[in-house]
Amino acid sequence: xxxxxxxxxxxxxxxxxxxxxxxxxxxxxxxxxxxxxxxxxxxxxxxxxxxxxxxxxxxxxxxxxxxxxxxxxxxxxxxxxxxxxxxxxxxxxxxxxxxxxxxxxxxxxxxxxxxxxxxxxxxxxxxxxxxxxxxxxxxxxxxxxxxxxxxxxxxxxxxxxxxxxxxxxxxxxxxxxxxxxxxxxxxxxxxxxxxxxxxxxxxxxxxxxxxxxxxxxxxxxxxxxxxxxxxxxxxxxxxxxxxxxxxxxxxxxxxxxxxxxxxxxxxxxxxxxxxxxxxxxxxxxxxxxxxxxxxxxxxxxxxxxxxxxxxxxxxxxxxxxxxxxxxxxxxxxxxxxxxxxxxxxxxxxxxxxxxxxxxxxxxxxxxxxxxxxxxxxxxxxxxxxxxxxxxxxxxxxxxxxxxxxxxxxxxxxxxxxxxxxxxxxxxxxxxxxxxxxxxxxxxxxxxx
Numbered sequence: 001x002x003x004x005x006x007x008x009x010x011x012x013x014x015x016x017x018x019x020x021x022x023x024x025x026x027x028x029x030x031x032x033x034x035x036x037x038x039x040x041x042x043x044x045x046x047x048x049x050x051x052x053x054x055x056x057x058x059x060x061x062x063x064x065x066x067x068x069x070x071x072x073x074x075x076x077x078x079x080x081x082x083x084x085x086x087x088x089x090x091x092x093x094x095x096x097x098x099x100x101x102x103x104x105x106x107x108x109x110x111x112x113x114x115x116x117x118x119x120x121x122x123x124x125x126x127x128x129x130x131x132x133x134x135x136x137x138x139x140x141x142x143x144x145x146x147x148x149x150x151x152x153x154x155x156x157x158x159x160x161x162x163x164x165x166x167x168x169x170x171x172x173x174x175x176x177x178x179x180x181x182x183x184x185x186x187x188x189x190x191x192x193x194x195x196x197x198x199x200x201x202x203x204x205x206x207x208x209x210x211x212x213x214x215x216x217x218x219x220x221x222x223x224x225x226x227x228x229x230x231x232x233x234x235x236x237x238x239x240x241x242x243x244x245x246x247x248x249x250x251x252x253x254x255x256x257x258x259x260x261x262x263x264x265x266x267x268x269x270x271x272x273x274x275x276x277x278x279x280x281x282x283x284x285x286x287x288x289x290x291x292x293x294x295x296x297x298x299x300x301x302x303x304x305x306x307x308x309x310x311x312x313x314x315x316x317x318x319x320x321x322x323x324x325x326x327x328x329x330x331x332x333x334x335x336x337x338x339x340x341x342x343x344x345x346x347x348x349x350x351x352x353x354x355x356x357x358x359x360x361x362x363x364x365x366x367x368x369x370x371x372x373x374x375x376x377x378x379x380x381x382x383x384x385x386x387x388x389x390x391x392x393x394x395x396x397x398x399x400x401x402x403x404x405x406x407x408x409x410x411x412x413x414x415x416x417x418x419x420x421x422x423x424x425x426x427x428x429x430x431x432x433x434x435x436x437x438x439x440x441x442x443x444x445x446x447x448x
Contacts, residue, residue: 029053031132033119038223039108041142048094048103049119049134056122056129058099063118064106074099113140143225144170144216152212154204155329156237164214164229166195171218173197180210186298188212204235206261206304207297236263238330242293242306248338256336257310258323261293268326269309273319278311285312 035047049060058074071082072093079095094103106117118135145167154160164173176188176199190197197216201208213230242259260267269288271278278284286309293306311321321336 029055029121029123029130029132031119031121031134033117033134033136035117035136036138037136038139038141038220040225041108041140043108045106045108045117045138046103047106047117047119047136048101049121050101051121051132052100053123054099056124058095059121060102061120062104062106063120065116066118069106070104072102072104074102108138108140114138115140141220141223141225142168143227144168144218146214146216146227146229148214148229148231150231152231152233154201154208154233154235156205156235157203159200159202160204160233161198161200162212162231162233163196163198164190164216165197166216166227169218170195170216172216174215174217177213177215178210179213180297180302183300183302185210185300190214201233204233206235206240206263206295208233209235209263209297234263236329239267239325239327239332241332241334242295244334246336248336252314252316254313254316254338255310256313256321256323257308258325258334259291259293259306259308260325260332261295261304261306262325262327264327264329267307268324270324270326271309271311272322272324275320275322278321283314286310287312 029051031049031051033047033049035045039045047062049062060072061068062070062072070093072095073080074095074097079093081093092105094101096102102119108115115138116135117138118133120131120133122129122131124130146164147167148164149162152160152162162176164176173190173192176190176197178185178188188199190199197214199212211230211232213228215226215228217224217226219225239260239262242261244259245255245257247255269286271284271286273284278286288307288309291306291308292303294301295304296302309323309325311323313321316338319338321338322333323336324331324333
């Protein structure tokens with residue numbers, strides 16, 4: 001008994017002596033956890049846990065509010081989590097090649113306004129294990145909570161308003177975004193009042209179809225948080241006609257076709273002949289099938305799903321054919337009229353016209369060639385005719401009175417009337433005699 005007590009005291013003494021004699025162990029390894037201080041609720045947070053040396057087993061443990069959520073381990077083959085292997089380019093987890101850095105993507109789905117994220121690593125010194133830990137406080141903020149109806153309906157030519165509201169504080173609303181099948185169409189400014197934004201659509205048409213997205217944002221701790229919510233607008237109305245075609249001006253068979261769009265299906269299609277259903281008429285064939293139609297929506301071409309209905313008539317007669325398209329919101333009808341004795345171009349008529357035109361062109365060509373040949377023959381004969389006498393007629397001489405034949409008195413003097421009368425008569429007789437002697441002589445010049 002005494003020996004046992006002495007042995008125990010000896011061991012205790014040696015242990016105390018070992019403590020004083022052995023150098024003190026200093027745990028110099030450090031662990032640091034980095035990440036954002038703010039996060040949007042239901043978002044994700046990326047944290048990085050680093051150390052100045054590789055932990056034992058190359059492992060890092062992550063905790064959220066004191067609860068273990070993930071463990072990452074570096075292996076020669078890669079990075080592994082407690083659930084799965086992390087790929088080199090994975091965004092969910094990360095391990096550095098030296099095993100000193102570990103990254104993890106965490107969800108912020110808790111309901112509290114604050115969460116604590118921690119990282120722990122274990123190290124070894126002289127056969128002894130110790131842990132290092134670092135924590136990060138993250139504030140969780142809620143983005144603007146927006147309310148909007150999931151579905152909005154508008155009848156053709158009527159008006160509709162779409163309102164987006166927020167329950168909490170918001171900084172501002174952005175313009176609404178109008179899109180169709182994922183393709184952006186336009187921006188629509190909204191009328192903002194307090195925590196609501198409203199857009200008005202007047203005279204709804206096919207151009208207004210599609211999705212409308214409301215956007216709002218606020219700023220918390222210099223961080224901007226966006227929210228958006230989307231609704232779909234449907235425009236209802238009777239079938240809309242895209243185009244109408246007819247071949248009644250051509251040869252048989254006659255085909256009537258109508259391409260249309262209907263926002264509401266099913267659509268009833270009815271054909272009649274002289275107000276009698278075509279189903280009861282022989283020699284007619286009705287078809288209805290889908291096709292893609294292109295409609296411009298505020299200047300941007302978009303493809304819709306449309307329909308084509310056609311009626312093929314094998315017999316030509318004076319008749320009135322009608323088509324009626326019906327859906328839940330209305331109907332559309334169109335008439336095709338074939339008049340009795342209506343002239344139309346058949347294939348035979350076209351062939352005869354072409355033959356007559358060819359004969360006419362051939363006749364004109366032959367006549368032109370014949371006239372050209374005759375003209376050349378006459379010209380050649382004229383060149384070989386030799387000397388020809390050409391006569392020129394000399395102009396007829398015209399008796400001209402010289403301006404100096406008459407004497408003009410530059411002054412007035414007393415006149416003897418009787419003497420003046422005799423002088424005038426004598427002068428007239430002399431002039432008459434000269435003109436009688438002046439005979440007209442024609443001169444001819446012969447040229448060889």
